[in-house]
Amino acid sequence: MTLAQDMTAQMTAALRKAGVRVTRQRIALLAVLVGADDHPDAEELYKRTKRVEPAVSLATVYRTLSVLEAEGVVQRHSFEGGGARFEATGPAHHDHIVDLDSGEVFEFNSDKIERLQEQIAAELGYDLVHHRMELYCRRRKP
Amino acid sequence: MTLAQDMTAQMTAALRKAGVRVTRQRIALLAVLVGADDHPDAEELYKRTKRVEPAVSLATVYRTLSVLEAEGVVQRHSFEGGGARFEATGPAHHDHIVDLDSGEVFEFNSDKIERLQEQIAAELGYDLVHHRMELYCRRRKP
DNA sequence: GCATTTTTGCGAATGATTATCAATCTCCTT
DNA sequence: AAGGAGATTGATAATCATTCGCAAAAATGC
Numbered sequence: 112m113t114l115a116q117d118m119t120a121q122m123t124a125a126l127r128k129a130g131v132r133v134t135r136q137r138i139a140l141l142a143v144l145v146g147a148d149d150h151p152d153a154e155e156l157y158k159r160t161k162r163v164e165p166a167v168s169l170a171t172v173y174r175t176l177s178v179l180e181a182e183g184v185v186q187r188h189s190f191e192g193g194g195a196r197f198e199a200t201g202p203a204h205h206d207h208i209v210d211l212d213s214g215e216v217f218e219f220n221s222d223k224i225e226r227l228q229e230q231i232a233a234e235l236g237y238d239l240v241h242h243r244m245e246l247y248c249r250r251r252k253p
Numbered sequence: 254m255t256l257a258q259d260m261t262a263q264m265t266a267a268l269r270k271a272g273v274r275v276t277r278q279r280i281a282l283l284a285v286l287v288g289a290d291d292h293p294d295a296e297e298l299y300k301r302t303k304r305v306e307p308a309v310s311l312a313t314v315y316r317t318l319s320v321l322e323a324e325g326v327v328q329r330h331s332f333e334g335g336g337a338r339f340e341a342t343g344p345a346h347h348d349h350i351v352d353l354d355s356g357e358v359f360e361f362n363s364d365k366i367e368r369l370q371e372q373i374a375a376e377l378g379y380d381l382v383h384h385r386m387e388l389y390c391r392r393r394k395p
Numbered sequence: 396g397c398a399t400t401t402t403t404g405c406g407a408a409t410g411a412t413t414a415t416c417a418a419t420c421t422c423c424t425t
Numbered sequence: 426a427a428g429g430a431g432a433t434t435g436a437t438a439a440t441c442a443t444t445c446g447c448a449a450a451a452a453t454g455c
Binding site: 274275276277294295296311312315316319335336337 | 442443444445451452
Binding site: 189191208210211217219221223224227228231232233235236237238239240241242243244245246247248249250251252 | 331350361363365369370373377378381382384385387390391392394
């Protein structure tokens, strides 16, 4: 079994688990998402997916992203400036650092902050459902 | 001197300091912003301002908000779902809690988290310019 | 008050995203 | 493997928040 076949099998399984029909375009988009190590926007995902599966439209990319987001398979981020950006949901939660000059996005995680957030919500009588934390930074000047 | 006159005087001073011309619509919008204790969007600010100064357009509200944001007089927030929301910059920094059911926004502050954020950025060789932290919550079930 | 320069209002333009809908595809049942 | 119900698709129109372009109106400096 080739590597590509294996990837298709995995994507198929994931889509089935999500309870949606397994289409060529969904397999392709999901594979692109899982293979991406950055945080592309819809247009970029469309371009990448098209290289692998020409029979895909931008509308379907948006639709599929919404479906997968609802299923928790992908996450949508709205960083400052520009449209939404996406990433496949990984095993570990993380927040983001945005390099203001390059636009690059890095991931980080702080259990301490996570705990403090829970605590703050609790003190106000709330349950924390989810949060958003983004650090907008510039490379330190020497 | 009446209260309204005093407010106008303050707004005028603030606009002068920002180095822009003092117009009726800017005074009115700024007064609405300072008087607001919630986080209205542009449309809502337009409606409120119009009550006080009918000679204002939505375009001017947007333009003025951008000007005031650039001057640091107001802050723009993009919470999940819907357009940008604004608030007059107060003396103290704070982050936000969004009630997922009502859409209400509360403010909070945690020095501990602020410090940890600085530290995380520093560890990665970055200077933290600003950040965004929003806690999306539901009222705790009893 | 008058000239200069900024600001305004209106409506058109934009950009990202979503809705529409007939044609096509999946998948369950034979 | 064929049939059909129902989900999904591509192309395009529509939407929504926000910005732009420009002539008219207003604010500042003298």
